[in-house]
Amino acid sequence: MSEQTQTGAADRGVRGYGGGDVSTVISVEDVVRQAQAIAQDRPTAEALQAMVEGETFLSIEALRAGYGKMEILHDFDLRVGKGQSLCLIGPNGAGKSTVLHSIFGFTNIFSGTVTVGGRDVTRLSPQQKLKAAGVAYILQDKSVFPGMTVEENLLMGGFLKDSVDQAREAAEKVFAKYDRLAERRNKPAGVLSGGERRLLEISRALVMDPEVLLVDEPSIGLEPRFIDMVFEILDDLQRGEGKTIVMVEQNAKKGLEFADIGYVLVSGETALAGRGEELLQNPEVGRLFLGG
Numbered sequence: 001m002s003e004q005t006q007t008g009a010a011d012r013g014v015r016g017y018g019g020g021d022v023s024t025v026i027s028v029e030d031v032v033r034q035a036q037a038i039a040q041d042r043p044t045a046e047a048l049q050a051m052v053e054g055e056t057f058l059s060i061e062a063l064r065a066g067y068g069k070m071e072i073l074h075d076f077d078l079r080v081g082k083g084q085s086l087c088l089i090g091p092n093g094a095g096k097s098t099v100l101h102s103i104f105g106f107t108n109i110f111s112g113t114v115t116v117g118g119r120d121v122t123r124l125s126p127q128q129k130l131k132a133a134g135v136a137y138i139l140q141d142k143s144v145f146p147g148m149t150v151e152e153n154l155l156m157g158g159f160l161k162d163s164v165d166q167a168r169e170a171a172e173k174v175f176a177k178y179d180r181l182a183e184r185r186n187k188p189a190g191v192l193s194g195g196e197r198r199l200l201e202i203s204r205a206l207v208m209d210p211e212v213l214l215v216d217e218p219s220i221g222l223e224p225r226f227i228d229m230v231f232e233i234l235d236d237l238q239r240g241e242g243k244t245i246v247m248v249e250q251n252a253k254k255g256l257e258f259a260d261i262g263y264v265l266v267s268g269e270t271a272l273a274g275r276g277e278e279l280l281q282n283p284e285v286g287r288l289f290l291g292g
């Protein structure tokens, strides 16, 4: 047994990170050390801005945020244009989900700002973000209620609507888009396939017709054929409907293939940023996150 396995580091390590075929296990500490080494030129705010096409829609400036008194994000900046997609990759614990949590209002924000469509939304609650600022957070895995029907689950997405009728109307619009869900509307959500459940999670967020989708690990726990399906749905929402997408994705290859912009997060800071396809070609990113 290797020392890593004995110490348990392998469990926290990166095996086949990014969906690649890696036979060795790299510990999280190694990934952080090596990623810090490649981050000699941390991207400036100007460099982040240069990747935005058109108007900047979602912007984070000099954000310090975390949980309780613990700061996880240090002086963090992010820019994404309207209808663009941005994917955050990086080692476990780097703070990727914390970025989404901070945009949505789940963290303590010590300083810095979050703006959407030019409006300062830093201090809005998650409910206000969803209802007034058009930002939706799509939970990781296992967030459907298995004993409730598909329709009931979808209606839950409209809980901030002013009336049940409005929620129903909005849910019907979503059903009209996805036959696969409409055909199963009276079935318990627990009998859906993994891919259908993910579709329901995404659809539930669409009931409020958000402009920004925060997507936490869309591929987690899915078979490859469902992963492709989920990315096609996201692609349609971005390129077909103009939604702005910020996602966290452990499957770095998929995430960077999909996204216009990629950020590599290390220890709560952006170590590297570039167009998705550029990062895919970056040899260090390939070695650390794409399996070779």
Ligand SMILES: Nc1ncnc2c1ncn2[C@@H]1O[C@H](COP(=O)(O)OP(=O)(O)OP(=O)(O)O)[C@@H](O)[C@H]1O
Residues within 6 Å of the ligand: 067, 072, 090, 091, 092, 093, 094, 095, 096, 097, 098, 099, 248
């Ligand atoms: N609700 C919370 N309360 C306290 N600490 C938290 C909470 N959520 C995350 N953390 C801590 O914040 C740090 C960053 O976690 P985060 O989930 O943002 O990382 P990540 O890059 O998304 O990691 P992973 O890829 O493993 O999901 C970790 O040290 C984690 O333990």
